[in-house]
Amino acid sequence: MKKIRATVWGENVQDREPGVIKDIYPEGMHTAIAAGLNEAEDIEARCATLHQPEHGLTEKVLEETDVLFWWGHVAHDKVSDEIAERAQKRALEGMGLVALHSGHMSKVFRRLMGTNCSLRWREVDERQRLWVCNPGHRIVQGLGECIEIPKSEMYGEPFMIPPPHEQIFISWFEGGEVFRSGCTWLRGNGKIFYFSPGHETLPIYYQEEIKLVLKNAARWARQEHLWKGADHCPQIPLEKTREKIGRK
């Protein structure tokens, strides 16, 4: 089978200024996420970032992307509507989308959800534990009953999302909150996965279980077939109508 073509989109704003984030991710968060994916023999990941022309997401790049990973945080509104719409359109055709952490507020994810995707949060480096809700699911293969992250940002309910098709993970937080940390949806012919860990000031994308989930997510989200041309509404002429229509 052909390799899964992943594109990791990184906002690359906070992680190119000197500071704690750059110390953890010297070549940018997207590079670390892509490196994790590239550990797998069946995945071929490359990167795209905000500052590139067309944010690195040209028609050609998206055409050649099976699964798009998206990490953004402070510059969601810097993403042009045109590119967000282009990525949404491709996702509806069948490109997988994996929205990461603060990507819950990205244009492309919110457009696909239809809700505002709001949540509660707290940043005090507390313990997070993600419980597996279906041990047979493709995305959790190789994990135990839960993932523990020693220091994490809290994301808490209510999370305003449409009802997920599958609940993959639910998180427990030291401070007393819970969160639907792993959810899937089907939209058009596309498969969407939201995965909440990944705060920028913590080395979460180097954690083995997290890297494993992202690899599995790429495997789960890739569609073999596409639904092309569904962004317009074709008229059916009378001569191509399947039943004879009586005179009125």
Next chain:
Amino acid sequence: MKKIRATVWGENVQDREPGVIKDIYPEGMHTAIAAGLNEAEDIEARCATLHQPEHGLTEKVLEETDVLFWWGHVAHDKVSDEIAERAQKRALEGMGLVALHSGHMSKVFRRLMGTNCSLRWREVDERQRLWVCNPGHRIVQGLGECIEIPKSEMYGEPFMIPPPHEQIFISWFEGGEVFRSGCTWLRGNGKIFYFSPGHETLPIYYQEEIKLVLKNAARWARQEHLWKGADHCPQIPLEKTREKIGRK
């Protein structure tokens, strides 16, 4: 119980030019739809149109709207993004939305669905029959097993929508197609209903069963309670955290 406050939004472009549409709906389609709703003692419907300031959908009007009916066709792109977003936000809080006919391509409906809402169509005045999929549902009370519309526009599958929460109607067409003509979704705290009949060159909004469905839809879509303030993400300070967080 207080009356249901319905607002019928009409695009009011085709129906104010002389011609067949104006002949059928001399005061505009929205006026006819609102008149149908106002036959009910428990509903109080008013109108808003594209050409009014803020398209007639000021903050105040939306605040005082329990259920918004939406009919648009040739001028979806004339609706400002700001007003579409405002209506979407209100819907997520709990305002009901009833999207009518070509309103499947309206900004507000597509934003809430997250898909492109495309379909196939044909305009040859053919017979349409809408089958009831749950005879106990609020929306179908007073109907028989189906609704027959002698002359209608065909809307056919595939209809690119997210999986509905409830299938209310599925249509049969004389020319051989089928369509999910009545669907509901929950988004945030809002209830959404799409109802496909209502082609502008035919007197469909005067048909008794159609008027009844719209009345029932208003009753079904009104929420008693709102989810306010969910359009931002509140930070939870450490001192309001419910569990004591250990030192790291």
Next chain:
Amino acid sequence: MKKIRATVWGENVQDREPGVIKDIYPEGMHTAIAAGLNEAEDIEARCATLHQPEHGLTEKVLEETDVLFWWGHVAHDKVSDEIAERAQKRALEGMGLVALHSGHMSKVFRRLMGTNCSLRWREVDERQRLWVCNPGHRIVQGLGECIEIPKSEMYGEPFMIPPPHEQIFISWFEGGEVFRSGCTWLRGNGKIFYFSPGHETLPIYYQEEIKLVLKNAARWARQEHLWKGADHCPQIPLEKTREKIGRK
């Protein structure tokens, strides 16, 4: 509007033997649950138990029940298949069902879910906190952002249920687990709510927030209209067929 007719079904096995359960619920858990419901002016609750003829759920009783509450634990298999099927059939017509705590393993709930409804558990009187997932939902009106239960039994994920239509509550447990404690589903024309608190050795059904949730659940689960007669498959004779069928 007419009062909501609730029937509280209690297994009434452990709570009629001398001991801690009977000390807390001297007249049985079902009696306490019904008393909580009867505090509301719009609800009229009565009881039924395992030991009554037909477990107290005669055709007439179910016919006169808008919402059935179900608490069972050690004697699920003592409930006859006939009565479980009768309750399921009524639920599909439109009777609401509220399954409580260990009622997740009851015949009627498992029949309606189609899954085995298994979960993980621990009984050490730990703290449980139920987070509200949609503050606008009927079931949570009058609550704050969460409910705290000082001592509770732990129910943890994975909980093998079909994807809920709405996530109402998710629980946090002191011991580190999480659980989908409040979920709704639609089945046929019936509305189903599962609510996890309610361990027999703790006075949880006397807690104000818990009583409030049960009252709200009754209000949410009552259907105004029924889907009768859907337990058989009617044949449509040719003479009642809506379109003329051509000769083959």
Next chain:
Amino acid sequence: MKKIRATVWGENVQDREPGVIKDIYPEGMHTAIAAGLNEAEDIEARCATLHQPEHGLTEKVLEETDVLFWWGHVAHDKVSDEIAERAQKRALEGMGLVALHSGHMSKVFRRLMGTNCSLRWREVDERQRLWVCNPGHRIVQGLGECIEIPKSEMYGEPFMIPPPHEQIFISWFEGGEVFRSGCTWLRGNGKIFYFSPGHETLPIYYQEEIKLVLKNAARWARQEHLWKGADHCPQIPLEKTREKIGRK
């Protein structure tokens, strides 16, 4: 990749008595269905029938089945509860289930759905047309926009099923009805597909498009991984609890 191990369960009652059914399917319907599947190089189908010991569905057979196809009609109640429960349990673990035609009333399908799965029907050899609702879906690959069956039994709405996860096909009937002819659900870790064509007195399982759909369904429904052991509820001892629980 290993071949998909399909088991075709046939009721084999009507099709072993002399008559029109046996004339069409001389070796039984199940044999014809399995032969269609076995045309594919990636599928290995075998059969099981009602009259075999344990209806041919021993623990070992089910253990070695990736996808179970089920055709039954006049003898649903002859299937023992024990075998139905066994098949349901395996489906929840991850065995695919493809319920065919009158299999909508089979014990195993109804147990998994939780609803009564009733519908309306007529047997006058009318034309059926199944419209594809997502052209990108695995199950419809190789088809055009619809499948036409010249002579078929009508199955019509309302069809009392839980809301499908995906709508694959909707049917149009010559006599004026519609039907959700292809639906998928997820239950536990299992994938379920219902496909309505297949009336016993017509040679439908020899039609190329129908055979193609069944092959595709086998490919779609096979799970790579299982959720084992979920039919009981494990207790978590205090010493294996992940967080220290405070003294009360």
